[in-house]
Amino acid sequence: MLDMKKIALSPRTSLTYVGTDKFKTSCISVNLITPLRRETAAANALIPQVLRRGSAEHPDMDAISKALDELYGARVEYFLRKKGEYQCIGFYADFIDDDFVPSGSGERILERTAALLGEILLSPRTHGGILFDEYVNSERANLIDEIRAGINDKRAYSRDALLKNMCADEAFGVNVLGTENEAKAITAKSLTAQYRRLLDSSRVEAFYCGSAEARRVELALGDALAGLPRSIAPRLPETKILLTPPAPEPRRFVEQLDVTQGKLVLGFRLGDTMLTPDYAAMSVFDAAFGGSVSSKLFLNVREKLSLCYYASSSIEKHKGVMLVSSGVEFTNFTRAHDEILSQLDAIKHGDLSDWELLSAKRAVVTNRLSALDSPSGIEGACFDQTIAGIEYTPEQFAALAETVSRDAVIEIANNVILDSVYLMEGLGDSQAIKEGANEK
Amino acid sequence: MKNKGYDAIREQVYSDRLPNGMPVYVIKKSGFHKSYAFFATDYGGADRRFKFGGEWIDTPEGVAHFLEHKMFDTEDGNALTTLSANGAQPNAFTSSGITAYHFESTEKFEENLKILLEFVSVPYFTKESVEKEQGIIGQEIRMTEDDPDHVVYYGLMKLLFRHNPARYSVAGTIESIAEITDETLYRCHKIFYNPSNMCLVVAGDVDPERVFEIAGSVLDIPRGAVPERDYGLPEQREPAGTRVDAQMEVSEPQFLIGASAEIPKRGEERLRREIVGELAASLVAGKSSPLYLRLYAEGLIKPDFIDAFETTAGIAYTLFGGSSPDPDRVLTEIQSELRRVLTPEAKPELEALFTRIKKAEYGRIVRSLDSFSRSCWGAADAYFAGYDYFTAADTMNKTELAEVLDFIAENMKPENLALSIVSPRAAETAAAL
Numbered sequence: 001m002l003d004m005k006k007i008a009l010s011p012r013t014s015l016t017y018v019g020t021d022k023f024k025t026s027c028i029s030v031n032l033i034t035p036l037r038r039e040t041a042a043a044n045a046l047i048p049q050v051l052r053r054g055s056a057e058h059p060d061m062d063a064i065s066k067a068l069d070e071l072y073g074a075r076v077e078y079f080l081r082k083k084g085e086y087q088c089i090g091f092y093a094d095f096i097d098d099d100f101v102p103s104g105s106g107e108r109i110l111e112r113t114a115a116l117l118g119e120i121l122l123s124p125r126t127h128g129g130i131l132f133d134e135y136v137n138s139e140r141a142n143l144i145d146e147i148r149a150g151i152n153d154k155r156a157y158s159r160d161a162l163l164k165n166m167c168a169d170e171a172f173g174v175n176v177l178g179t180e181n182e183a184k185a186i187t188a189k190s191l192t193a194q195y196r197r198l199l200d201s202s203r204v205e206a207f208y209c210g211s212a213e214a215r216r217v218e219l220a221l222g223d224a225l226a227g228l229p230r231s232i233a234p235r236l237p238e239t240k241i242l243l244t245p246p247a248p249e250p251r252r253f254v255e256q257l258d259v260t261q262g263k264l265v266l267g268f269r270l271g272d273t274m275l276t277p278d279y280a281a282m283s284v285f286d287a288a289f290g291g292s293v294s295s296k297l298f299l300n301v302r303e304k305l306s307l308c309y310y311a312s313s314s315i316e317k318h319k320g321v322m323l324v325s326s327g328v329e330f331t332n333f334t335r336a337h338d339e340i341l342s343q344l345d346a347i348k349h350g351d352l353s354d355w356e357l358l359s360a361k362r363a364v365v366t367n368r369l370s371a372l373d374s375p376s377g378i379e380g381a382c383f384d385q386t387i388a389g390i391e392y393t394p395e396q397f398a399a400l401a402e403t404v405s406r407d408a409v410i411e412i413a414n415n416v417i418l419d420s421v422y423l424m425e426g427l428g429d430s431q432a433i434k435e436g437a438n439e440k
Numbered sequence: 441m442k443n444k445g446y447d448a449i450r451e452q453v454y455s456d457r458l459p460n461g462m463p464v465y466v467i468k469k470s471g472f473h474k475s476y477a478f479f480a481t482d483y484g485g486a487d488r489r490f491k492f493g494g495e496w497i498d499t500p501e502g503v504a505h506f507l508e509h510k511m512f513d514t515e516d517g518n519a520l521t522t523l524s525a526n527g528a529q530p531n532a533f534t535s536s537g538i539t540a541y542h543f544e545s546t547e548k549f550e551e552n553l554k555i556l557l558e559f560v561s562v563p564y565f566t567k568e569s570v571e572k573e574q575g576i577i578g579q580e581i582r583m584t585e586d587d588p589d590h591v592v593y594y595g596l597m598k599l600l601f602r603h604n605p606a607r608y609s610v611a612g613t614i615e616s617i618a619e620i621t622d623e624t625l626y627r628c629h630k631i632f633y634n635p636s637n638m639c640l641v642v643a644g645d646v647d648p649e650r651v652f653e654i655a656g657s658v659l660d661i662p663r664g665a666v667p668e669r670d671y672g673l674p675e676q677r678e679p680a681g682t683r684v685d686a687q688m689e690v691s692e693p694q695f696l697i698g699a700s701a702e703i704p705k706r707g708e709e710r711l712r713r714e715i716v717g718e719l720a721a722s723l724v725a726g727k728s729s730p731l732y733l734r735l736y737a738e739g740l741i742k743p744d745f746i747d748a749f750e751t752t753a754g755i756a757y758t759l760f761g762g763s764s765p766d767p768d769r770v771l772t773e774i775q776s777e778l779r780r781v782l783t784p785e786a787k788p789e790l791e792a793l794f795t796r797i798k799k800a801e802y803g804r805i806v807r808s809l810d811s812f813s814r815s816c817w818g819a820a821d822a823y824f825a826g827y828d829y830f831t832a833a834d835t836m837n838k839t840e841l842a843e844v845l846d847f848i849a850e851n852m853k854p855e856n857l858a859l860s861i862v863s864p865r866a867a868e869t870a871a872a873l
Contacts, residue, residue: 020471021471022469022470022471022472023810024449024450024806024807024809024810025806025807025810049743060733061733061736061737062730062733065727065728065733066728066796068800069728069796069797069799069800070796070799071803072799072800072802072803072806073799073800073801073802073803073804073807074803094807095803095807096803096806096807099450100448100449100450100803100806102448102802138737138739141739142739142742142743145691145692145742145763146742148691148692149690149691149692149763150691151689151690151691152588152690152691152694153587154583154586154587154689155583257689258688258689258865259586259689260582260585260586261579261582261583261585261586292524293520293521293524293530294520294521294524294525299521302576303518303576306572306573306575306576306579307575307579308576308579309576309577309579309580309583310583327579327582327583328579329579329582355525358525359521359524359525362524362525362526362527362528362547363524363527363529365527365546365547366474366527366528366529366544366545366546366547367529369473369474369546370473370474370529370544370546372473373472373473373474373812374810374811375810
């Protein structure tokens with residue numbers, strides 16, 4: 001079992017501590033959790049990128065790189081996560097465990113890395129109290145490029161495009177990077193103000209996994225994060241969950257791009273399931289429907305009909321949304337669309353064999369347990385559960401998945417409602433356009 | 441099985457050969473839920489021409505990859521779904537150099553290992569199943585045609601190499617895979633999937649002797665031969681062309697800059713060369729290098745910038761790339777840096793940088809050992825190339841700056857660099873302005 005503890009570093013900041021000596025790598029993460037909002041998403045995304053450029057003590061990337069090299073190539077990288085309608089902004093550090101420091105040096109990598117992370121987060125390089133202008137301008141340009149670069153990966157882009165349209169009136173439709181226009185409007189002054197607001201108003205979740213004792217970690221992170229506000233974090237609004245789609249009929253969004261393969265994405269709401277979410281049953285349903293290689297989508301849409309290289313489902317449990325995405329020939333849009341829905345109908349009608357149920361459970365259990373075999377996997381699993389307010393450990397979650405009944409899976413399927421369909425077509429592909437016209 | 445301990449990195453590796461000569465490695469890891477098995481054949485996308493029964497045989501592009509897809513079919517069904525139902529997460533990949541089948545599981549490891557060894561060693565293809573797979577792989581190929589990373593990479597390979605089939609996509613083309621039949625697959629399986637051309641690497645909290653026993657009982661098959669292959673005429677350091685520009689639906693230019701390097705010999709020399717090549721790339725444009733820091737500050741390169749050295753299937757090359765508003769400028773800057781690092785004035789600064797880069801590289805190697813998949817893949821690659829993967833940290837620590845500078849002088853001549861770009865379509869750029 002994981003030696004996992006929750007430790008309050010202050011009324012504002014809680015630490016999830018996982019003690020283990022099975023890895024050669026230790027990791028720390030510090031996350032600021034804030035509501036995802038159209039007006040602030042781009043600025044919040046930009047903040048850690050600007051902070052990473054230089055701190056008061058390490059004023060440029062050269063100084064930070066040197067410090068990291070000296071810590072045996074430790075990494076301190078910013079990362080952004082979207083969990084339900086929260087934007088989680090943070091830094092993730094990983095570094096070799098003290099045991100692997102060449103003998104005799106007695107270096108304490110944990111304290112030094114934690115201090116560097118804390119300094120990057122809390123003591124930025126400023127000019128007259130304002131974030132350093134040159135860094136803001138240069139990272140704003142990088143952020144704009146990154147937002148635009150979404151188009152380069154068509155598979156991820158098609159999923160984002162569906163969510164943007166399907167959840168246009170919900171915070172969930174906001175991209176974790178924000179939009180180009182919001183990014184363009186950011187100045188060093190406005191970003192500094194947002195940085196202060198973010199520190200003042202966020203809930204803070206810290207994480208450690210490694211061989212150090214809890215007390216040592218508590219002291220190291222307590223020191224490193226001493227500059228954070230200590231008061232209780234203001235209450236964050238909950239993620240809004242739509243139990244039914246906003247429109248009576250499935251909405252349809254079509255985009256034409258210069259591509260050779262079409263993309264088809266279906267967006268669903270999990271419906272009444274979300275009133276009292278049974279996350280274990282949701283995971284088993286997802287694995288049975290399209291989240292594993294023994295799923296109905298993989299075996300039928302790909303293997304039996306060979307319509308595509310991939311057709312898979314994934315559930316965002318914090319929001320109660322499921323996506324099915326697939327790459328198919330333009331001419332096969334209708335066939336793939338209908339086949340995906342007919343596989344869902346099959347589960348709704350109870351067509352789920354013992355073998356399918358068993359395979360789905362095995363996929364969920366293996367997935368959960370093997371996540372515990374890497375520091376970043378443990379961090380991800382613990383963070384996800386913290387946000388969802390799940391009290392049990394990933395191991396207990398795996399045990400719960402074992403007990404999920406067929407009826408529970410079928411019931412989840414029966415609550416699922418198709419909300420929106422997104423199609424990525426080629427430019428001027430007459431076949432696709434004709435098909436699109438026929439369907440409307 | 442023989443046990444070898446590596447104290448500095450705290451690894452225990454058990455190894456032995458089956459009676460038919462195939463090596464089995466077990467990387468013993470304690471306290472983990474999962475175990476991982478990696479079964480590989482030294483047969484990849486570049487192995488298209490080889491000797492069989494005294495005759496040279498040519499095969500279409502994409503056979504190794506097609507075979508990888510079809511191996512999961514068994515007479516009773518599909519091994520992918522059997523393994524999955526048994527709690528394993530199976531997958532496979534084909535690179536230019538090797539094909540590997542792997543799974544991780546947190547239960548029934550021994551049973552799953554048997555299934556893996558069986559389905560990879562016993563082929564079962566039909567005309568119908570091959571035809572059906574042409575549809576699935578066709579869609580995979582279509583997907584890669586829209587992937588700028590794929591297009592920019594093969595653009596560079598065609599500039600750097602004149603003959604080696606690694607110039608072409610591992611998956612082949614819609615036309616080339618149409619030529620593949622069940623007979624092609626049976627024949628290539630027979631030639632390349634034999635104990636002399638394969639290896640098994642397992643990592644986890646498992647009993648090494650049991651792994652060896654299981655491998656011995658399932659793979660009770662005669663030893664084969666290491667097939668002789670032909671990658672074409674020897675490649676030169678000078679590229680076939682220095683620039684290619686493809687246009688696609690991308691937001692800004694994506695680029696790769698590379699230089700063909702001398703192919704290292706098998707054995708410890710190969711490991712040493714891989715480390716020297718990687719350190720050379722880091723010294724020139726790695727994340728701590730003066731060039732990287734300057735170009736980043738100027739906005740010429742982005743957080744996605746990479747530096748690397750790769751060896752596979754009879755080729756070796758250094759690589760730099762990412763996205764940039766002006767890849768041609770990045771090329772010019774790298775070329776001047778390559779000249780600068782070889783001057784005597786640069787020496788003192790380089791020595792300090794080199795010491796730091798090595799320290800960081802040591803940490804990176806240690807951290808990478810936490811990944812079962814990387815360790816197993818690394819150990820398999822190392823076996824095929826004739827060295828010991830777990831001595832990498834040691835060898836790296838012993839590397840001298842002089843060797844790295846020699847490598848740069850010989851294998852990264854500024855005039856031998858080639859640049860592959862994927863740009864946004866001209867019309868779209870105009871519209872955006």
